[in-house]
Each structure stands twice: as C-alpha cells, then as structure tokens.
Amino acid sequence: xxxxxxxxxxxxxxxxxxxxxxxxxxxxxxxxxxxxxxxxxxxxxxxxxxxxxxxxxxxxxxxxxxxxxxxxxxxxxxxxxxxxxxxxxxxxxxxxxxxxxxxxxxxxxxxxxxxxxxxxxxxxxxxxxxxxxxxxxxxxxxxxxxxxxxxxxxxxxxxxxxxxxxxxxxxxxxxx
Numbered sequence: 001x002x003x004x005x006x007x008x009x010x011x012x013x014x015x016x017x018x019x020x021x022x023x024x025x026x027x028x029x030x031x032x033x034x035x036x037x038x039x040x041x042x043x044x045x046x047x048x049x050x051x052x053x054x055x056x057x058x059x060x061x062x063x064x065x066x067x068x069x070x071x072x073x074x075x076x077x078x079x080x081x082x083x084x085x086x087x088x089x090x091x092x093x094x095x096x097x098x099x100x101x102x103x104x105x106x107x108x109x110x111x112x113x114x115x116x117x118x119x120x121x122x123x124x125x126x127x128x129x130x131x132x133x134x135x136x137x138x139x140x141x142x143x144x145x146x147x148x149x150x151x152x153x154x155x156x157x158x159x160x161x162x163x164x165x166x167x168x169x170x171x172x173x174x175x176x
Contacts, residue, residue: 012051012065014140015126017079020109023102024057025121030093031086032162035060036171038082046074049174052141054148055162061144063131075126083121 042048047067106119131137145165157165164173
C-alpha cells in the first residue's frame with residue numbers, strides 16, 4: 001500500500017489487490033459477497049468512489065478515488081478488514097474443502113512480514129496507476145472488463161457476475 005501514500009489527488013487510480021500466492025480464494029460466492037459488502041461499506045462510510053471493478057479468482061481490479069483524497073488509508077482499511085473476515089470465514093466453515101491448505105499458505109506468507117502476526121491474506125503492493133486522462137481511464141476500464149474474457153472464464157464480459165461490466169452485478173459503480 002505504500003505506493004498510494006503519496007496519492008494526494010482526487011483523480012482515480014487503477015489498483016489491483018492480489019491474494020498472497022495467487023490463491024484462488026474468490027471462486028466461492030461467499031468470499032466475493034464479503035468483499036462486495038466491504039467495498040460498499042467503504043463507499044458509504046469512507047468516501048470511496050468505485051468507477052469499475054472485477055473480482056477474479058485470486059485478485060481484484062478496481063478503479064477508485066476518494067472524496068477527501070485519503071485513498072491510501074481507505075484501501076488499507078478495506079484490505080485489513082476484508083482479510084480478517086475472509087480468514088475467519090475460511091476458518092469457521094467446515095464445508096470449506098481447502099481450509100487447511102489455505103490457512104497453511106496464509107500462515108506461510110505471514111512469516112515474511114512482521115506486521116502480520118498469524119496470517120497474511122493480501123500481497124503488500126496494489127500497483128496503483130494514477131488515471132490522469134480520460135483515455136487512460138477508458139483503457140483501464142476496458143482492461144478490467146475484458147479480464148474474465150481473457151482468462152477464458154466467460155465469452156462475454158457482460159456475463160461475468162462480479163464485474164462492473166455486468167448490468168446485473170451485485171455492486172453498482174459510481175458515475176464518472
């Protein structure tokens with residue numbers, strides 16, 4: 001998240017939140033819904049503006065901004081809370097067939113970072129790119145929406161449930 005610390009602009013940023021080890025966590029609807037709920041909380045309570053998104057199996061692409069140009073702390077809070085909740089969900093769900101494997105990997109990746117006491121869910125970096133023009137903004141929206149097609153998950157970007165390209169998506173984005 002350190003790359004966003006100096007982001008003191010109201011401009012939107014393209015960011016990618018990646019699960020450690022590229023673990024396919026978001027193949028379960030419950031975990032996707034948890035992320036969507038937390039994103040909505042940040043929008044309603046922390047001034048987050050979400051212009052585009054796509055939840056892939058191991059990472060999430062977002063185009064976001066913050067009303068008070070405090071994007072770094074909002075994304076930090078989103079990542080922190082989401083990580084705790086999803087790890088709790090994995091831990092407490094007896095029908096999660098990959099529970100031991102995922103918890104082992106989350107624990108393994110935490111060993112390399114002092115601030116993670118037991119588990120690490122997200123990679124530290126979010127690779128932010130400031131979207132300084134409408135052209136770059138549109139390029140990143142297209143990239144986000146084409147991601148499920150490029151990964152051969154769907155043939156039509158509007159068919160992917162957890163994407164702002166889908167008109168019936170469970171999360172409605174902000175207007176630009």
